[in-house]
Amino acid sequence: MALSPPPSAASPAPRSWRPTPAIRASVALHVGAGAVALAHSSSWPWALSAVIANHLLLTAAGLWPRSALLGPNLTHLPPDAGPAAVALTIDDGPDPGITARVLDLLDEHQARATFFCVGERVTRHAALTREIVARQHEIGNHSYRHLNRFALLGPRSLSDEVRRAQQAIFDATGETPWFFRAPAGLRNPFLEPVLAHEGLQLASWTRRGFDTVSGRAHAVLDRLTRNLRAGDILLLHDGHAARTPAGTPVILEVLPQLLAACKAAQLTPITLRAALTRAAP
Numbered sequence: 001m002a003l004s005p006p007p008s009a010a011s012p013a014p015r016s017w018r019p020t021p022a023i024r025a026s027v028a029l030h031v032g033a034g035a036v037a038l039a040h041s042s043s044w045p046w047a048l049s050a051v052i053a054n055h056l057l058l059t060a061a062g063l064w065p066r067s068a069l070l071g072p073n074l075t076h077l078p079p080d081a082g083p084a085a086v087a088l089t090i091d092d093g094p095d096p097g098i099t100a101r102v103l104d105l106l107d108e109h110q111a112r113a114t115f116f117c118v119g120e121r122v123t124r125h126a127a128l129t130r131e132i133v134a135r136q137h138e139i140g141n142h143s144y145r146h147l148n149r150f151a152l153l154g155p156r157s158l159s160d161e162v163r164r165a166q167q168a169i170f171d172a173t174g175e176t177p178w179f180f181r182a183p184a185g186l187r188n189p190f191l192e193p194v195l196a197h198e199g200l201q202l203a204s205w206t207r208r209g210f211d212t213v214s215g216r217a218h219a220v221l222d223r224l225t226r227n228l229r230a231g232d233i234l235l236l237h238d239g240h241a242a243r244t245p246a247g248t249p250v251i252l253e254v255l256p257q258l259l260a261a262c263k264a265a266q267l268t269p270i271t272l273r274a275a276l277t278r279a280a281p
Contacts (some may be wrong), residue, residue: 011176012199017192022069034219047245062151065185066203071192074179074272077231081275086232086262088113088269090206090251091142091181092212092239094121094128098249101239105136105252109259111269114138114203116181118239119165126172133173138178138271141200151186159194166198179203179272202259203272208235209254215242217253224254226263234258235270 020043063202077085090113093099099115115132117139132139143150144164152163162180170176180200182191187202195202209220222233235269236258241249262269 001225002142015196017196019130019273020069020071056064062188070187070189072202074201074233076233077275079231081231081278083230083268084268085230085270086234086267087146087272087275088234090236090238092146092237093117094125094132095239096125096128097249098241099128100254101252103104103131107135108170111259112274113269114140114179114270114272116140116142117169118142118146119168121239122168122172129172133175136273138273139169139173139175139177140170140181140203141177142181143183144168146183149157150183151188155190155194158190162194162198162200191256203233205235206232207213212237212242213256214241215250217244217250220250221257224258228265229263230267
């Protein structure tokens, strides 16, 4: 399903939710399986097996961060973003011990990034959150609490996580995010209707460095730069960052080299909002 550019207004407007073919097929299968089981009682094991298989498929789709089976999912920048554009996204902050140093590195390389921030961290570190915006970067919604069980939440709890983070970011910065990224990229079929109601668009990534689990800077950098090309969305973390053997947050070692690699490839890191604004008709 194609993503539409966010509105030009400062705050995103609600958009209509349209079930994907996978969701429509799931509903049809449930209805059909129920009808068959009622009409032919001996067939209920087959009907039940079909429903279970369908639930497993939807679960797998939710556990695949780059899947679009459950709804629109930005995994690459649109071609109209420009022939040299890439997006650098930084998750799980703000972190007072790391984020300010990340901002300085971005300034040194004249690069822009999208920070997917956790709502409760935004509330605790409001001044640092405002600094991200003041330095012309973008803030995205990364849920309010970054729960490990986020993908298991129901519609009401998902809505609470999304809306509380939206409010926290607005209270700190006066800006409302356009993009949402699920914790670890994991979600379920109930999330997309919530995002549509809030006017948010799901964004995942093209490639990530696994820098929350690996402190080997060269390995993280290699994952991000291998076959690096225009349109890529790259993922690093300022929150929950792994440490190098010397005890340095790995993003602080990787980021200067990543930005240098972008420059060598004549690629320019821009925000997701800038990318989709360029692509707007």
